[in-house]
Amino acid sequence: MIAEPDRIAAARLLLDQLGVTLDDLNHPDSVTSAQMSSVPTLAEYLPHVIAAAGPGANRTYGSYWQRMLTAWGDRRLDQITASDIEAMQHAAASTARTRRNGRHGRHAGEHVIAAARAIYTRAIADNLIAPGTSPAHRIAKPRRLPSTRRALTAHELDQINTAARTSGNDVILDALLLRLHTETACRRGGALALRLADLDTDNCLVQLREKGSTIRWQPISPALTASLAAHAASRAALLPTDRLLRYRDGRALTSRRYDHLWRRLGHQLPWVAAHGITTHWLRHTTLTWVERHHGYGIARAYAGHTDNTGPATTTYIKADLQAVATALAAMTGQPHPLAHP
Known part of the structure; x- marks a missing residue:
């Protein structure tokens, strides 16, 4: 049976793409060695x-x-x-x-x-x-087990803040960190990435850059805004690109501060160490409160979630910046310039 010209042309094109010649087809060993040599170690x-x-x-x-x-x-x-x-x-x-x-x-x-x-x-x-x-x-990946994290109670949160303010070598920094994460529900990476230019003192906002290259403006209370501005000014954050959170000697903050903080709190409060509490528990605490008092849509916006997974109704329940500011004002008891009346 004579092959059609179109099929012959298609076959030759495929062989060229594979780096195989007609002579190679008569010597299978050469085809195998050619294919092997193209795969790197x-x-x-x-x-x-x-x-x-x-x-x-x-x-x-x-x-x-x-x-x-x-x-x-x-x-x-x-x-x-x-x-x-x-x-x-x-x-x-x-x-x-x-x-x-x-x-x-x-x-x-x-x-x-x-x-x-x-x-x-x-x-x-x-x-x-x-x-x-x-x-x-x-290979099937192991099924994810439910997280053991939960929202902290008001009493637990108060104990943590009190211990942070009464121990350690930089209680002002530690108290500021806990306040920042409690108000914004930001991740640790988002806090460490803050620059001086990311603080909007007029509108009481911080710009967060977190995982997935997401960027958003997050409302913070006027008191926290003033504290962050004073912190930056006193610790040599001068240029817009300078890191906002800094040690007392002017160095930019690193993740090691968080490790030391929670290790110290674990020594002060044994239940903190027993439960393995970390900064991420503050995110759970804040978002749980927002969801209970202001609904899922606002909690989703508060968390900075932008993915499209989940029920189709998530497309229609997006919350704006003013709604997030309103939830923050209710949580902190401080008025916010962007909150709804």
């Missing part, structure tokens, strides 16, 4: 993955990528099997650091799979392996 390809990943992914998966590099660095991407990844998942779970709020290494095992998937997703996008051949995507 993990050591050769991992730098490209790291360069293409964002800072959040590098921070979360960096240690797992290094572990994979040590174990499989000299192996090609198509030589790493699902069993290899699953064995590393179990090893990471069994050797994970024990914490009070730990889940027996469950998150460490989950991160191994996610880190491996990030490598193979990039390899598929770069046409290094065929879709559907990723070993990392053949």
Whole structure:
């Protein structure tokens, strides 16, 4: 049977894209070796993955990528099997650091799979392996367990604030941090990213830049606005791009301050350490209060959630900045210039 010219042309085009010649078809061994040589080893390809990943992914998966590099660095991407990844998942779970709020290494095992998937997703996008051949995507990620975080009671919150104001080497900074997170429900990264230019003293707002590259203006009370402005002025935040939160010596604040703060509070208040309470619990506390008193739509806006997942009605219950300011005024008992009358 004679092949149609169109089919011959399409076949030749496909062979060209694969880097295979007609002579290769008569020698299958040469096809295999040519295909193998085009797939890099993990050591050769991992730098490209790291360069293409964002800072959040590098921070979360960096240690797992290094572990994979040590174990499989000299192996090609198509030589790493699902069993290899699953064995590393179990090893990471069994050797994970024990914490009070730990889940027996469950998150460490989950991160191994996610880190491996990030490598193979990039390899598929770069046409290094065929879709559907990723070993990392053949392993089911562990099901997420419900979070143990909850809203703090008014008494618990008062105990935490009192302990922060009466201990430590910089009680003004610690009290300011707790107040900022309680009023805005911002994440730790959002607070650390604040610049002097992000403080609007006229309208009592701070501009938050948080995960997912989201940017939003968040209302704060007039008292907190004045405290943040005074803090910046007294600690050498002069340029608009200078970090707003600073140590007493003028250095920009780092995440280590949070670690020291909650470690100290855990010593002062044993129940804080027992429950593994962190800054994120303040976010739960504030958003729970807003939802109970002002509804889901305003709590969603207060949290800065912009995703489209969930019920379709979330499209129609968006809250504006004035509604968020009104909820803040009710929570703090202080008037806000943008709140509804």
